[in-house]
Amino acid sequence: MSMELLQHLSLGIQVALTPENFLFCLLGATLGTVVGVLPGLGPTTTIAMLLPLTFKIPATSALIMLSGIYYGAHHAGSTTSIMLNMPGEPTSIVICLDGYPMARQGRAGVALCIAALVSFFAGCVCTVAIALFSPPLARVALLFGPPEYTTMILMALVTIVVLSSTSLVLTLGTAVLGLLLGTVGTDLNTGIIRFSFGSNGLVDGVSFVSLAVGVFAFAEVMAHIAAETHRPAERPKISSLIPTRQDLARSWGAALRGTAIGGVLGLMPGTGPLISSFASYVVEKQIAKDPTRFGNGAVEGVAGPEAANNAAALTHFIPMLTLGIPAGSAMALMLGALIIQGITPGPQVMTEHPDLFWGLVVSMWLGNTMLLVLNLPLVGVWVRLLAIPYRLLYPGILMFCCIGVYSLNNSTFDVFLATGFGVLGFGLKKLGCAPAPLLLGLILGPLLEENFRRALLLSRGELTVFIQHPISLGFLIVTALLPFVFLFTSRQALARRSHQAG
Amino acid sequence: MTTGRLFWGGLVFFGVGSAWAVLAASYPIGTASKMGPGYFPLVLAVLLAVIGLIAITQAALTPSDAPVQMRPFWPCVVVSAAVVAFGLLLDTAGLVPAVLGLVVISGGQRLRSRPLELLIIATILATGATLLFIRGLQLPLAVFQFGEQ
Amino acid sequence: MTRCPLTRYPRRSVIAMGAGLITLARATRAVAQSSWPTRTIRLVAPFAAGGGTDILARVLSQQLHEILHQACIVVNIDGAGGTVGATEVATAAPDGYTLLVGTPGTIEVNPLTHSLRYDPQKDLAPISLVTESAAVLVANRDFPPNTVQELIAYARQRPGEVNFGSAGPGSFSHISGEMFDYLAHVNMTHVPYRGTSAALADLLAGRVQLLFENMPPVMGDIQNGAVKAIAIGSATRSSFFPKLSTIAESGVPDYESTSFMGLLAPAKTPRPIIDRLQQAIVDGLHDPETATRLHALGVELNGSTPEQFAAFIARGIALTAKVVEAAHMRQS
Numbered sequence: 001m002s003m004e005l006l007q008h009l010s011l012g013i014q015v016a017l018t019p020e021n022f023l024f025c026l027l028g029a030t031l032g033t034v035v036g037v038l039p040g041l042g043p044t045t046t047i048a049m050l051l052p053l054t055f056k057i058p059a060t061s062a063l064i065m066l067s068g069i070y071y072g073a074h075h076a077g078s079t080t081s082i083m084l085n086m087p088g089e090p091t092s093i094v095i096c097l098d099g100y101p102m103a104r105q106g107r108a109g110v111a112l113c114i115a116a117l118v119s120f121f122a123g124c125v126c127t128v129a130i131a132l133f134s135p136p137l138a139r140v141a142l143l144f145g146p147p148e149y150t151t152m153i154l155m156a157l158v159t160i161v162v163l164s165s166t167s168l169v170l171t172l173g174t175a176v177l178g179l180l181l182g183t184v185g186t187d188l189n190t191g192i193i194r195f196s197f198g199s200n201g202l203v204d205g206v207s208f209v210s211l212a213v214g215v216f217a218f219a220e221v222m223a224h225i226a227a228e229t230h231r232p233a234e235r236p237k238i239s240s241l242i243p244t245r246q247d248l249a250r251s252w253g254a255a256l257r258g259t260a261i262g263g264v265l266g267l268m269p270g271t272g273p274l275i276s277s278f279a280s281y282v283v284e285k286q287i288a289k290d291p292t293r294f295g296n297g298a299v300e301g302v303a304g305p306e307a308a309n310n311a312a313a314l315t316h317f318i319p320m321l322t323l324g325i326p327a328g329s330a331m332a333l334m335l336g337a338l339i340i341q342g343i344t345p346g347p348q349v350m351t352e353h354p355d356l357f358w359g360l361v362v363s364m365w366l367g368n369t370m371l372l373v374l375n376l377p378l379v380g381v382w383v384r385l386l387a388i389p390y391r392l393l394y395p396g397i398l399m400f401c402c403i404g405v406y407s408l409n410n411s412t413f414d415v416f417l418a419t420g421f422g423v424l425g426f427g428l429k430k431l432g433c434a435p436a437p438l439l440l441g442l443i444l445g446p447l448l449e450e451n452f453r454r455a456l457l458l459s460r461g462e463l464t465v466f467i468q469h470p471i472s473l474g475f476l477i478v479t480a481l482l483p484f485v486f487l488f489t490s491r492q493a494l495a496r497r498s499h500q501a502g
Numbered sequence: 503m504t505t506g507r508l509f510w511g512g513l514v515f516f517g518v519g520s521a522w523a524v525l526a527a528s529y530p531i532g533t534a535s536k537m538g539p540g541y542f543p544l545v546l547a548v549l550l551a552v553i554g555l556i557a558i559t560q561a562a563l564t565p566s567d568a569p570v571q572m573r574p575f576w577p578c579v580v581v582s583a584a585v586v587a588f589g590l591l592l593d594t595a596g597l598v599p600a601v602l603g604l605v606v607i608s609g610g611q612r613l614r615s616r617p618l619e620l621l622i623i624a625t626i627l628a629t630g631a632t633l634l635f636i637r638g639l640q641l642p643l644a645v646f647q648f649g650e651q
Numbered sequence: 652m653t654r655c656p657l658t659r660y661p662r663r664s665v666i667a668m669g670a671g672l673i674t675l676a677r678a679t680r681a682v683a684q685s686s687w688p689t690r691t692i693r694l695v696a697p698f699a700a701g702g703g704t705d706i707l708a709r710v711l712s713q714q715l716h717e718i719l720h721q722a723c724i725v726v727n728i729d730g731a732g733g734t735v736g737a738t739e740v741a742t743a744a745p746d747g748y749t750l751l752v753g754t755p756g757t758i759e760v761n762p763l764t765h766s767l768r769y770d771p772q773k774d775l776a777p778i779s780l781v782t783e784s785a786a787v788l789v790a791n792r793d794f795p796p797n798t799v800q801e802l803i804a805y806a807r808q809r810p811g812e813v814n815f816g817s818a819g820p821g822s823f824s825h826i827s828g829e830m831f832d833y834l835a836h837v838n839m840t841h842v843p844y845r846g847t848s849a850a851l852a853d854l855l856a857g858r859v860q861l862l863f864e865n866m867p868p869v870m871g872d873i874q875n876g877a878v879k880a881i882a883i884g885s886a887t888r889s890s891f892f893p894k895l896s897t898i899a900e901s902g903v904p905d906y907e908s909t910s911f912m913g914l915l916a917p918a919k920t921p922r923p924i925i926d927r928l929q930q931a932i933v934d935g936l937h938d939p940e941t942a943t944r945l946h947a948l949g950v951e952l953n954g955s956t957p958e959q960f961a962a963f964i965a966r967g968i969a970l971t972a973k974v975v976e977a978a979h980m981r982q983s
Contacts, residue, residue: 035639041639044699044700045700045727046639047700048700048705048709048725048727049639049640051706051709052709052710052712052713055710055713055940055944141852142852142855142856143856145853145856145858146853146858167507167508167511167557169508169511169512169553169556169557169560170507170508170511170557172553173511173512173515173550173553173554173557176515176519176546176549176550176553177515177518177550179546180518180519180522180543180546180547180550183526183542183543183546186732186820187539188819188820188843188844188845189537189539189820189843190530190538190539190820191764191819191820191821192529192530192539193731194526194529194539194540194543195522195525195543200730200731200734200735200738201730201735203730203731203732203734203735204729204730204731218581218582218585221577221581222577222578222581223577224577225577225580225581226574226576226577319852323852323855323877324871324872324875324877325848325851325852325855326848327848329699329700329702332702332703332848333700333705333706336703336706336948339867339870339871339947339948339949340706340710340944340947340948341947342943342947344870344871344874344875345871346871346872346874346875346877347875348875391609391612392619392623394608395604395605395608395609395623395624395627396623396627398581398584398585398588398604398608399588399601399604399605399627399631402585402588402589402592402600402604403597403631403635403641403643406589406592406643407635407641409727409728409729409730409735410641410642410726410727410728411728411730411735412589412590412592412593415585415586415588415589415592416586416589418585419582419585419586419589422578422581422582422585423578423582426577426578427514430507430570430571430572431507431510431511431514431570432507432511432568433511445546449542450845452542453537453542454842454843454844456535456536456537457840457842458814458842458858458859460811461535461536462535463534463535640724642693642724642726
């Protein structure tokens with residue numbers, strides 16, 4: 001720790017703790033929590049709507065508030081995953097896998113608490129990482145080109161199959177179906193519109209939120225109503241809100257690993273946060289003594305990915321602050337807010353506007369603390385919401401989903417599309433297929449295709465490009481080894497279980 | 503041979519894969535090193551069809567394929583109808599009628615037994631949605647409107 | 652009795668009815684003029700929130716809100732490369748409450764690449780060209796050529812080997828690059844990305860060597876020296892980098908590629924409303940704070956009359972049509 005860093009930090013503290021900046025940080029974090037909980041309505045829309053308001057306030061305050069919305073939304077995205085099996089953002093798909101089973105077992109409060117705690121932990125660690133290592137870390141983002149992205153996504157897709165606790169063939173089929181849905185829309189290379197069936201609403205492809213709301217939320221409501229009439233009013237008993245010592249012991253390591261994974265992968269523009277959350281899940285499942293607990297409410301399955309997701313949300317700021325490359329449209333808007341105020345993003349931001357840079361860093365830490373203070377009491381409210389009889393609750397769930405889907409493009413087409421996906425989700429459920437691979441396929445499919453074709457375009461058709469780049473080669477080797485590793489560990493687990501039984 | 507989850511799942515994958523392959527073949531295919539827009543979807547669609555065939559074969563070889571229980575089917579119909587009604591009413595009549603429609607249709611089977619309960623839910627949701635989405639978040643939605651805008 | 656061929660009414664009553672309608676129209680127009688705007692004005696932005704033009708539209712909406720004393724909101728209607736939003740405005744009631752944020756994509760490119768249900772020149776009434784921003788030709792720092800002439804010589808020796816990135820097929824950066832290929836008689840490889848940021852990242856990393864993009868997303872990187880600016884694509888030099896020569900003066904005389912953001916209304920919108928909006932835009936651009944904000948974003952202020960904007964659109968459509976045709980021929 002150098003003297004200089006301490007000076008910087010004390011400057012940051014002075015900036016972030018002025019009453020108005022404190023309030024802007026609180027406002028941003030609160031708004032972020034609200035839009036993060038509402039399905040469909042994301043941080044991008046909110047930041048866009050608030051942008052004109054930031055013209056009249058200093059650049060630092062504006063950035064503090066807008067970034068608060070961004071990481072606040074990431075923080076809150078897991079809430080609906082845990083409570084309703086409905087991922088509010090792509091990054092929280094993975095949280096459904098064990099968070100929702102925990103809620104069904106009456107441990108929603110524990111899952112939410114753990115989520116809040118590990119988010120805070122990841123937030124603190126990554127704020128320090130931004131403060132210490134921004135410039136060198138920024139270069140990592142540039143190491144990833146089309147071949148690296150292609151093989152990384154391929155690796156991610158192969159691991160999807162491992163996430164499944166049901167039939168291997170059916171999971172594989174669901175993932176490929178998701179990839180096919182991803183091919184709907186305008187082909188990036190030629191501009192040719194594929195599989196749109198003449199509908200304008202499909203020209204830009206199937207939106208993630210429509211599919212997620214359909215196969216997760218609508219299908220869940222359908223299953224629930226059916227169950228209610230079958231044997232009415234069996235609500236999970238809420239055992240406890242506070243995590244047990246065992247929960248904390250299990251989450252601790254998962255949060256550490258998740259933070260590391262998310263912190264590094266967050267540097268990749270675009271795909272980083274999504275891949276990080278389920279890379280963390282795979283790691284946790286892989287090193288667990290008993291992998292069969294996963295998918296049935298394993299607390300590590302919430303702690304790891306949630307930490308990874310939030311770590312990535314914060315390190316995502318590094319390419320924007322130091323290279324001026326926004327990692328997504330929400331980041332692009334924040335960049336716009338800075339430019340409008342006459343601040344040129346780039347490596348010189350740290351030296352020319354130290355108050356802005358260090359004020360933001362300190363405010364991120366402050367904001368994460370606020371989110372913890374905000375979210376922990378909310379856990380009680382959420383859990384009490386779950387105690388409301390389902391027949392009173394589900395019209396509200398449906399309404400929030402519908403408005404959320406509508407607000408994507410201000411068009412009812414997406415609402416109708418989500419209805420269709422609801423029927424699809426209902427069918428998949430009957431076949432015993434988990435919907436998560438479908439969603440991951442939808443998101444990763446277009447990325448895989450476009451990066452693969454771009455890599456070949458840049459290499460003039462040479463397929464060897466994927467083994468010439470060392471990082472890409474590394475991913476390929478891991479991808480090839482994965483099936484064997486998983487086969488081996490699942491045999492072991494099986495053997496151990498039969499040993500215990502016998 | 504049992505006709506359970508594997509069999510039906512396989513059949514669906516095979517059907518969707520084949521149909522998608524036919525559609526994909528209508529776009530320029532290109533070669534592996536210079537792909538056309540049809541290449542990637544075609545490969546995936548064939549893969550899906552093959553996965554479907556494997557599932558059907560597995561089903562044929564497995565003595566106990568878990569059965570598919572489609573009933574009760576009505577929740578699927580009720581929820582779909584409610585959401586479609588919401589979409590149609592939102593475009594033609596505004597947010598409040600859309601929320602009313604959604605609540606009434608999705609809770610249709612309780613319309614006789616508990617009409618008051620439905621009315622209260624609808625009122626709370628319609629008020630809440632207006633305040634949160636139109637007043638608070640400024641979404642471009644009409645509270646009430648007549649005909650398409 | 653002679654009958655009007657189009658209707659089953661006697662001609663005289665048709666004339667009378669027509670006269671009546673005109674009077675009615677005048678009356679409503681007078682009403683519209685005096686009372687407009689009485690409710691929220693919607694600026695339909697036919698793209699997703701978060702892009703460069705989206706930010707411009709939000710600056711404009713804020714300004715119109717202050718000048719017209721009426722809420723003015725940006726509504727993003729994304730879809731089909733902007734055709735969904737543009738169709739919505741083209742078919743909306745011509746009452747001055749639904750306006751289109753027009754960009755080169757929706758006005759000039761889409762008629763060539765999409766089957767549209769509207770004619771951008773017939774179904775939309777130009778109000779004003781608000782801002783312009785020329786294409787800048789930027790290169791990776793380590794790319795050998797420093798001038799347009801050097802680039803042309805370099806690219807002619809290596810046909811197909813120089814890559815230029817773009818924000819996707821049909822995007823402004825794509826059309827600007829293809830225009831260079833067509834007019835400078837070179838053959839470079841187009842590498843499409845999903846959005847400018849992704850293309851910019853690969854430009855910084857040297858995977859693509861060139862990018863033709865309008866000023867806002869690349870201005871910071873030029874100032875930092877992260878990328879090298881070779882030339883500017885407007886007819887005259889840019890006020891931002893006056894030392895930067897234009898592509899036209901460096902040996903490609905007809906090259907002109909300028910992105911823009913303009914406001915358009917449904918075709919039958921009453922002229923007084925259009926004039927009022929145009930005046931509000933001009934007033935807004937004269938506001939020093941707004942001017943500073945827009946300037947910081949890297950755009951030049953314009954504030955043209957509706958007629959000037961119409962002529963600008965006509966020129967743009969003609970040139971884009973030639974470039975797209977040439978690009979198609981090159982591909983096949």
